[in-house]
Amino acid sequence: MRKIIVTGGSRGIGAAVVQRFAESGDRVVFFYRANAEAAAKIAESTGAYAIKCDISSSEDAARGMDEAIRHLGGLDVLVNCAGVAQIKLFTDIEDADWRRMLDTDLSGAFYTCRAAAREMIRSKNGRIINIGSVWGRVGASCEVHYSAAKSGLRGLTLALAKELGPSGITVNCVEPGVIETEMNAILDEKTKSELADETPLCRMGEPREVAEAVFFLAGEGAAFITGQCLGVDGGFGL
Ligand code: NDP
Numbered sequence: 556m557r558k559i560i561v562t563g564g565s566r567g568i569g570a571a572v573v574q575r576f577a578e579s580g581d582r583v584v585f586f587y588r589a590n591a592e593a594a595a596k597i598a599e600s601t602g603a604y605a606i607k608c609d610i611s612s613s614e615d616a617a618r619g620m621d622e623a624i625r626h627l628g629g630l631d632v633l634v635n636c637a638g639v640a641q642i643k644l645f646t647d648i649e650d651a652d653w654r655r656m657l658d659t660d661l662s663g664a665f666y667t668c669r670a671a672a673r674e675m676i677r678s679k680n681g682r683i684i685n686i687g688s689v690w691g692r693v694g695a696s697c698e699v700h701y702s703a704a705k706s707g708l709r710g711l712t713l714a715l716a717k718e719l720g721p722s723g724i725t726v727n728c729v730e731p732g733v734i735e736t737e738m739n740a741i742l743d744e745k746t747k748s749e750l751a752d753e754t755p756l757c758r759m760g761e762p763r764e765v766a767e768a769v770f771f772l773a774g775e776g777a778a779f780i781t782g783q784c785l786g787v788d789g790g791f792g793l
Contacts, residue, residue: 556580556581556582557576557581557582557631557632557773558581558582558627558628558629558630558631558632559576559581559582559583559584559627559631559632559633559634559773560583560584560585560586560620560623560624560627560630560632560633560634560667560671561573561576561583561584561585561586561603561634561636562585562586562608562610562633562634562635562636562637562663562664562667563585563586563587563588563610563635563636563637563638563686564583564585564586564587564594564597564603564605564636565585565587565588565590565593565594565597565605566587566590566593566597566736566737567734567736567737567738567762568636568686568731568734568736568762568765568766569585569634569636569637569686570593570597570762571761571762571763571765571766572634572636572765572766572769572770573585573597573601573603574597574600574601574763574766575763575766575767575769575770576632576770576773577601577602577603578601579770581632582627583601583602583603583604584603584604584605584606584623584626584627585597585598585603585604585605585606586605586606586607586608586610586619586623586637587605587606587607587608588607588608588609588610588637589607591607594607604623604626606619606622606623606626608622610635610637610659610663610664610666610667611655611658611659611662611663612658613662613666616663616666616667616670617666617670619667620666620667620670620671621670624670624674629674629678630671630674630675630678630681631680631681631682631773632681632682632683632684632773633667633668633671633681633682633683633684634684634686634769634773635663635664635667635668635683635684635685635686635708636686637659637663638659638660638663638686638738639655639656639659639660639738640698640701640738640741641656641698641700641701641741642697642698642741642742643697643698643700644697645697645699648699648700652700653700656700656701656703656704657700657703657704657707659704660701660704660705660708661704661705661707661708661711664685664708664711665711668683668685668711668715668726671683672715672719672722672724675719675722675724676719676722676724679722679723680723680724681719681722681723681724681725682724682725682727682772682773682777683715683719683724683725683726683727684726684727684728684729684769684772684773685708685711685712685726685727685728685729686728686729686730686731686765686769687705687708687709687712687728687729687730687784688701688702688705688730688731689730689731689732689786689788689791689792690702690705691704691705691706691707691708691709691730692706692709692730692784692786692792693792694706705730708728709728709730709784712726712727712728712782712784713782716781716782717782720781720782725772725777725778725780725781726781726782727772727777727780727781727782727783727784727785728783728784728785729765729768729769729772729784729785729787730784730785730786730787730788730792731760731765731786731787731788732754732759732760732786732787732788732789732790732791732792733747733750733751733754733759733760733788733789733791734759734760734761734762734764734765735759735760735761735762736762739759747759750791753791754788754789754790754791755789755790755791755793756789756790757789758789759789760787760788760789764787765787768785768787772785
């Protein structure tokens, strides 16, 4: 029975990841920021343990990781899924928008990876899976701050894979394309349909399809895979 932490597990892709691990009998703790109702639903349906933890704050992330690792009695897998998105013209992006994006989508993973690495290095075992985005690879117009944060997550993944490999820890990134979640409520129906049309597989993806890739990277079959960024995007990033 593995010990798993998933950030952003209350909704969307993170909730599907929590569900996938729970189904296989793993013990799961997940973080959420504010949506206690959604978190309670996932906790009830999966048996996972929910912790209210804002990963964009160094102090809160450290507290949450500490509580999660104590609850689990160790840590085998960290999945960094928590994230925010925003659509804005580059010239309209305020300092506060930029900071919120970088604090959540990049620094949040730094804080949780650091706490996880300290624990995993002790046990010489671990898997870290960061959820990036196809936009971190190809860049998105009107999402410069989001694209920059997700590109940073690629760099964090690659460098950390090199540094933690000798300790028996793998670090990989899953980069979804357009996935049907509340995050995409910021898009109107026309834009969503255009994005589906631009996807070689001609549709948006499901959260479960991203969760399956995460589950694979956490499993025995992926023991020799590290420092990779795996697109789960229906070919969108080609
Ligand atoms: P959702 O908006 O559906 O869910 C976001 C989740 O992150 C929620 O659980 C939310 O908690 C949590 N969260 C947000 N900010 C924080 C924070 N500061 N601290 C802790 N938890 C936080 O997003 P998706 O499921 O769509 O996205 C999940 C990940 O996948 C993100 O990193 C996103 O960038 C990435 N992604 C998504 C794509 C898509 O098309 N949907 C495409 C490519 C990448 P709460 O419920 O409390 O708000």
